[in-house]
Structures are given as C-alpha cells and as structure tokens.
Amino acid sequence: MKNIFSYIVLFFVLFQHSAYSQNIDITKWVNWNKYAASNDNLDLPAAGEKRVVFLGNSITESWAIIDSSFFKVNGYLDRGISGQTSSQMLIRFRQDVIDLKPALVVILAGTNDIAENAGPIALKYVFGNIVSMVQLAQANNIKIILSSVLPVYQFPWRKELQPAEDIIKLNSMIKSYCNENNIPYVDYYPLLVDESKGLDAKYSKDGVHPNYDGYKIMEDLVLGAIKKVLE
Template sequence: MLIGSAAWAQSSDDVEAARKKKQEEERMNQDWACLKCFAEANSKVVPPAAGEKRVVFMGNSITIGWLNTVPEFFNGKPYINRGISGQTTPQMLIRFRPDVIDLKPSVVVILAGTNDIAGNTGYTPVETIYGNIVSMAELAKANKIRVVLSSVLPVFDYPWRPGLEPIPKIAELNAKVKAYAEKNGFVYLDYFSAMVDERKGLKAELTYDGVHPNKAGYLVMQPLAEAAIKTALSKK
C-alpha cells in the first residue's frame, strides 16, 4: 500500500511538472518577453508623490529573489521589483518601457546577463549582452532616469547547463559594463568582488546552488545596493 502511494505521488508530481513545462512553453511562444507578467501590477502604479525617489529593480531571478528571501529590504521604501526568473537581456530590453520607464522612477537598478551566458534563450555573445545592457541604460538616460549597472554575480558552473565555463565570459562582461558606467557617469554596483571565492565562483556560504544568493548572500548585497542607489540619487 505504501509502495502504491509513493508511486501515485511520483506520478502526480510528474504530471504536474509536465503541465507546468507545457504552460511555460505556451507562454514563451505567445509572450516571449513576459510583457503580461507585470501588466496588471503596472496598471495600479500611481505617479510618484512629491519628493518620492522611486527605484525600479530590473532583472532576473536574482532580482525577484529579494522579495522571496529578504522582503524587508523593500518594506516601507519606494522600491518596485520587476525581476523575472530566467530572463535574458533581450527579453528585459523589450519590456523595459512598460516595466521601468512608464513607472517614472528616479533610479533604475539593472542586474542582467547571467542567463544570457547560461544560454537560456540561445547562444548570445558577450558583445551582444553588453549591447543590450547599454541600450537599457541609454533608454533610461533619455528618460531622465539615473542608472545603476550591477555586475553579474560570480558563477563557477550553471547547474541547469553544466560545462559552459562561464568564468571568463562573466569577467569580460563585468569589465565592459564597469568601463561603460565610468565613462558615462553611471553607478557601477560591484556585487562580484564581495561575493567571489578562490575558484571565481560564488562563495558557498552565500548561495544555495552556486548561482542564486541565499539570505546571507542578499545581506551582503543589501548595503552595496543601498550605497549605489544613494550615489545615483546624488548625481544631477
């Protein structure tokens, strides 16, 4: 009886996993950039109040992970999270207007690139990833939004796509983004240096899978993000 119950539970899990996979595939076919993901939430965002210094966080699972892991970081602050798990820079670029510009922030914090390197939406060279990040920054600047460009976090290997050897690509992308930020008066938010281990991966105590921060990881990131936002707001 127990064996039968275990088998039924396993079968039920497989069915649910297959259903979710099919649902995600259908969504990707119909709404590749996930423009619908925040459409309802965006419709409820009112213009900033007088003196409000709104900040939008644009990114992937590491960005949305703030809300799941350390939600108190956002509590009582004019912060809006627009992270979508698994997203790459072309997807973010497509949704940048509705999910950032139209929300009228004073600052945007962009964290992007790791999923491109992991090949989530196919092969993308570093130069193209960089170009997409630059395009988002330039859109923000054109709309009088101050820009914080985050480094990609260190990764030794992606568990869902092992063997890609991401270390040199992450280093190249971070160097390009840092140089671009410095040249254009944007703020470079360096998570990498505070979180890297001797293998050039993410410190074991700061992650649960080698890619995504755990609570300890976000607690390292929090003061760095706050300092970067403060610096961006001080710029004219």
C-alpha cells in the same frame, strides 16, 4: 540618441519575424503579463517621491522573496523575472521601467545570456543590450545604476558550460563603460566570489542565486549607491 531608437526598432522587427517563423509566443517569451496588473494599479510617484525600480532576472525576483523587507521598507519596486536574458529585459523596459516614472533604475543583467537560456550569444551583444537600456533610461530622465554579474562556476541547468571567465569579461565591459560615462557601478562580484571564481557557498545553495546572507551583502552596497545618486 536617434541611433538607439533605430537599433531597438530593428531588433524588435527582426525578433518578431524570427518568432513568427519559429511559432514563438512573444508575449509569453517576454512575459509582459507578469507585472501588468501591478503596473496598472501603481499610482504615479507623489510629488517629491524618488521611485526606484530594480530590473533583472531570478536573482532580482528572488531578492524580494528572500528579503522582502528590503523592498517594503525602502519603497523599491522589484521587476525581476526568472530566467530572463538581457534581450527580454530590453523589450519590456518600457512597461516595467519607463512607464512607472522612476527616478532611478538598478539593472542587473547578463547571467542568463551567459547561461545561453535563449541560445548562444556573443558578449558584445549582451553588453549592447545593457547599453541600450541605459540609453532608454537617459532619454526618459531616469538615473541608472549598473550592477556586476554575480560569480558562477557552473550553472546547474547547463553543466557543460564554463561561465566564470565570460562573467569576468562582461563585468569588465560594464565597469569600463560606467567609468567612461559617469554611471554608478555596483560591484557585488569581489565580495561574493570564491577561489574557483564561483559564488561562495556561504552565500548560495545552488552556486547561482544568493541566500539571505548574500543579499544582505548586496544590499549594503546598493543602498550606498542609491543614496549617493538620489541625494
């Protein structure tokens, strides 16, 4: 466990140096402020309460907008931020997950890394960020569910990329890690993919983000996994 904390400290120091040299506002880049007020106003879980946090990108953020009842009825917290990569999620993991004292975190990360939102990145580093979040959760007695990256044939904002095979590879890495470490893995991919290895048009308008019907499929899968983990 010491190695993971050393890795995260080194990652943050190197990023700060890079950000300073490029005149990047790290607070805006990580977007710590997005949920700061909500987090500050959130009480600690009541006795016996099993709080669940969903951490992710726009797919997670939009989930609570398109089907808000899923989060309200179940008492889940949505901590998705549009456009974010796994590196950004890792940096804000303490503020948006650990400090909220959840029993469980559901992580969906990797889409925007493959879209190169923060520049090109090798899959092994994306995977490493996800593993680091798992280890941080475990160090704080938080249970974890990892999710597959949803299928994408083409990113509307990065049409020159061909993400389909990288998504398959990253999902394979995540699934193998989950199998080897007894971590629940929610595999949305096979129920949402079409013949071109993209997100089926029945479940999306833009080929990246699910519509209501797509989220309902995801909900059926993740609800079962959450119930099993928390029972």
